[in-house]
Amino acid sequence: MSKSKLQPSEILDQIDELRQEVDEHFRDELVGEIYAQAHRVTQSTVKVLSKGPTWDQKLDWLLTHPIWGWPLMVLIFATVFWLTVTGANIPSAFLAGLLIEEGGLSSWGREYLNLDLPAGLSHSLYELLHMLFNGLHSPGWLTGLLLDGVYLCVAWVVSVMLPPMAIFFPLFTLLEDLGYLPRIAFNMDPMFKVTGAHGKQALTMAMGFGCNAAGVIACRIIDSPREKLIAIITNNFMICNGRFPTVIAIGAVLAATQAKGGFLGGSVAAFTVIAVVSLGVLLMFAVNYALSRTVLRGQSSTFTLELPPYRKPAILRIIYTSLIDRTLFVLARAVTVAAPAGVVIWLVANLSISGEPVGIYLVHLLNPLGWLMGLSGVILLAYIIAIPANEIVVPTIIMLIVLLSGTHGLELETGKMVETGTENLAKLLFAQGWTLQTCVCFLLFVLLHNPCGTTIWTIWKETHSLKWTALATLLPVAMGITICIIVANIWRLFS
Amino acid sequence: MFIPFLAYLENQALWLVTACALLTAFWLMLVLWGLGRRQQHRLEQLDDALKLIATLKLECHLPTISRLGGIMGLMPTRMLQVVDRLLQKQWVHLQDDQLLLTNDGRQRAVHLLRAHRLIETQLVYDAGLPLDQVHRQADRQEHHITEEQLTELNEHLGFPAFDPHGDPIPSASTMLEPDQMWSLATWETNTPAKVTHVEDEPPAALRKLLRMNVTPGSILCITHRDEQELLFEVDGQAHTMPNTLALSVQVQPALVKPAESGLQVVQPLTDLQVGQTGHIVTLSRSCQGFGRRRLLDLGLTPGTLITAEYVNFGHSATAYKIRQTLIALRQEQARQILIQVIHSIDLDQLEVNSNHVT
Structure with a gap:
């Protein structure tokens, strides 16, 4: 065969030529033929028996009903949140007792089990580690840095973040496995269409309630790059599990x-x-609208959404995928960024310049902006320190307040992150001059600030663009500062 | 009085020097940026002149210097500078007063054309930008793309043969050749025509055409015409357009099956009421690229039965049953699928027969 002697470049030229001749219907015909063949095979092997409305159709009629669909959706999500928030309390307290609190598991046992646990359990891992370090005669700064800094921060993130995630993600995966999630996208599509986004964004947003980083990763399901970017940038407006405890505490x-x-x-x-x-x-929705009419202008892309039949969920698989693929994955990332944050917190509280901790200087520096926003320097500093992981905002605030003002009659150690009950927390905060207005501004800022370090890293991974990562990071914080300033000053004007 | 002033200055000197240095640095940056922009602009002008020479040649006009200057809106002195640079780069040579492309020049021109059309293709099919917004952006980007990047882009787009305007995308090695086309304004009535090119300027005209589904690849048929306007059918719907607008549409004879000629009674899928069933006749030619591939892959092939199951709140999307699967489509997608509604016919019988239709 003489053809085998063709040079690679000649073959490429020939391909080029042939491609010009290929009919533009070629792809249509090819796909059509494949489907026709599949149809013939189905015809000869599969028999469709029943004809009446199936179980699926009845369920679909209810869940995607123009009138009932939305209230049902809200009800289902409210249930998921309620289960997450209330259900996470017990394991959260357990982990806090096991890892951090003075007295170990004894107070947890008294509160939830109504019995006194054996004395062997009345020391938390934190206390045991302290004993170990003291026994090894380690220098004070090393113990402080490793235990009061790194260990406390990581342990806090684990005890606050792990239980809600371990409840939320399986529930979410359950909804996904049942086939309900695509129906949400279908129900909510008009809102996204009006604001120039993709209906599937509803799914990534729902995911964002669990964790913004996971929500950003989920944006891969959106085909069009423009709508994917919108979904990635606005995912931060969903309160994630790391911020829920703060909102609940306030x-x-x-x-x-x-x-x-x-x-x-x-x-x-x-x-x-x-x-x-x-x-x-x-x-x-507002930011969707603004983005799709300014920097991310363009037409809506193809919206095709498969609505799979409802399935019986495979419980074991759900637990496996949600715990391994989502919970542990997200937790591992959070711990990775929380550890260095622990070092920073410890340093801010314990490094001194001419007798005063660095933290005090920083708080004074941030106080003017804090006042303008209706917050305080303490809150802003806590947010800057807590960029890697939002879970540690409240404990950092408490630590800074204690640092600034002494113990205020509460039995708290200075220079460490601590956890206190609601009553104590309220007393502590209002003694610092917090008012209703501070609480409202603080809540607004919890909602509107830069995404946590994990999420920023994920956005960078997903977009590979400095520009979009910067926009996704700075847009919410700019909005937060502006809105807080407006609310705080209008509030002051009228009171 | 003088000495305290000096002392004061000395105090401030460090600040003054710093401020001046910063200002100077800032100013220098501005100047450098401006120079860079100007250099960039000059290079782009060279490319534009080259493209113009190639196009004029294709349209059988003589590319003289004065004609070039007139079209590009440049003063004669500036135009001469541009020609000088072109000659320096050996992209063109002069024959009498005509500018002719050299081999290098032709290669650069093909590269630019290819870049422009591939970028437009990407912007429309990948980024989902409307057709009337891509021309300017492609004009900006075509100058800065290398041949390697272009090969990569071509591969990524799946070696498209036509850009979204319907113009052929040249391969890296092809020559520029004119293609036989007719204007819609002079096209015969009742003869199916395939739209091969739509002028992208003026944008208002293009938008008007897009709204009527007149895009490259769509198949239309003029049913009636008079002095001012012509009546035509596309995708089973009748529209009118003034003869002046028809001038910016180029067509070729359509060698199509009767189903696609627009003469058969077809309806867009949006006409299908909930509970009704129809069979797909074809996908509109205006649906191209990624969107078309997606619909085909979901099994929306000609001959398939499709039933409207339910609509959502706000009627933005409808769920259709196709091949035992539920698929939700927005109105925009449904409008591009052409069907025939089946009224009270035994569906089982049709289901059996439908595999022969394809």
Whole structure:
């Protein structure tokens, strides 16, 4: 065969030539033929028996109903949140007892099991490690840096983050496995269409409630690069599991100080959470709209969404994928960034310049901006330190307050991250001059600030673009500063 | 009085020097940036002149210096400078008063054309930008793309043969050749025509054409014409357009099956009411690239039965049952799928027969 002697370049030229001749219907015909063949095989092997409305159709009629669809969706998500928030309390307290708290698991046992645990369990790992370090005669700064800095920060992140994630992600995967999630995208599509985004963004947003980093990764399901970027940038407006505890803590403080107890007092906390989440969703749509009309202008891309049949969930697989692929993956990243943050926190509290810790200087530096935003230098510094992991915001604030003002009658150690009950927290905060306005501005800032370090890293990984990473990082924080300044000063004007 | 002033200055001197240095550095950066921009602009002008020479040649006009200057809107002295640079780069040579492309020049021109059309293809099919917005961006980007990047882009796009305007994308080695085309304004009635090119300027005209589904690849048929306007059908829907607008549409005879000629009664999928069933006749020719591939891959091939199952809140999307699968499509996608509604016919019978239709 003489053809075998063709040079590679000649073959390429020949391909070029042939491609010009290929009919433009070629692809259509090819795909059509494949499907026709598949159809013939199906015809000869598969028999469709029943004809009446199936179980699937009835369920679909209910879940995607133009009127019932939305309330049902809200109800299902509210249930998931409620289960996550209340269900995470017990394991969270358990982990905190095991890893951090003075007295180990004894107080957890008394509160949740109503019995006194054996004395062997009355030391937390933190205390045991302290004993070990002291026994080894390690220098004070090393013990401080490793235990009070790195270990405490990591342990805090684990005990706050792991239980909600271990509950939320399996529930989310369950909804996914049932086939309900695509129906949410279908229900919510008009909102996304009006704001110039893709309907599948609803899924990535739902994922963002669990963890923004996971939500950003989930944006891969959106085909069009433009709409994918919108989804990535706005994912941060979903309150993630790391920020939920902060919102709940402030909600509890508000309930404890503003309401006069009873049923109303209890619902203040819940209402706070719902209000912050709804505001986040509204802002997400607003930013979608703004982005798709300015920097990310363009047409909506093809929207095709498969609505798979409802399936019986495979429980074991769900637990495996959600725990291994999502929970542990996200937790590993969070721990990686929390460890260096622990070092920074310890240094800020313990490094001194002419007798005063560095933290005090930084707080004074940030105080003017903090006042303008209706917050304080303490809160801003806590946010700067907590960029790697948002979970540590509240403990950092407490640590800084204690550092600045002594112990205030509460039995707290200076220079360490600590956890206190709601009553103590409220007392501590309001003694620092916090008011209702500070709480509101703080909640706004919890919603609107830069994504955590893990998320920023993930955005960089997903976009490989400095520009979009910077926009996704700076846009929310700029919005947060502006909105806080406006709210704080209008509030001051009227009171 | 003088001495305290000196002392004061000395105090401030460090600050003054720093401020001046910063300002100077800033100013220098501005100047350098400006110079860079100007250099860039000059290079782009060279490319534009080259492209113009190639196009004029294709349209059988004589590319003289004065004609070039007139079209590019340059003063004669500036135009001469541009020609000088072109001659220096040996992209053109002068024959009498005509500018002719050298081999290098032709290669550069093909590269630019290829870059322009591939970038437009990417912007429309990949980034989802509307057709009327891509021309300017491609004009900016075509100057800065290397041959390697272009090969990569071509591969990424799956070696497209035509850009979204319907113009052929030359391969790296092809020559520029004119293609036989007719204007829609002079096209015969009742003869199916395939749109091969749509002028991208003026943008308002292009937008108007896009709204009527007149894009490269769409197949239309003029049903009636008079002095001012012509009546035509595309994708089973009738529209009118003024004769002046028809001048910016180039067509070729359509060698199509009757199903696609627009003469058969077809409806867009959006006409299908919930509960009704239809069979797909074809996908509109205006649906191209990634969107078309996606619809085909989902099994929306000609002859397939499709049933509208339910619409969502706000009616932005509808769920259709196709091959025992539920697939939701937005109105925009559904409009590009052409169907025939099946009224009270035994569907089982059709299901059996449908594999012969393809």
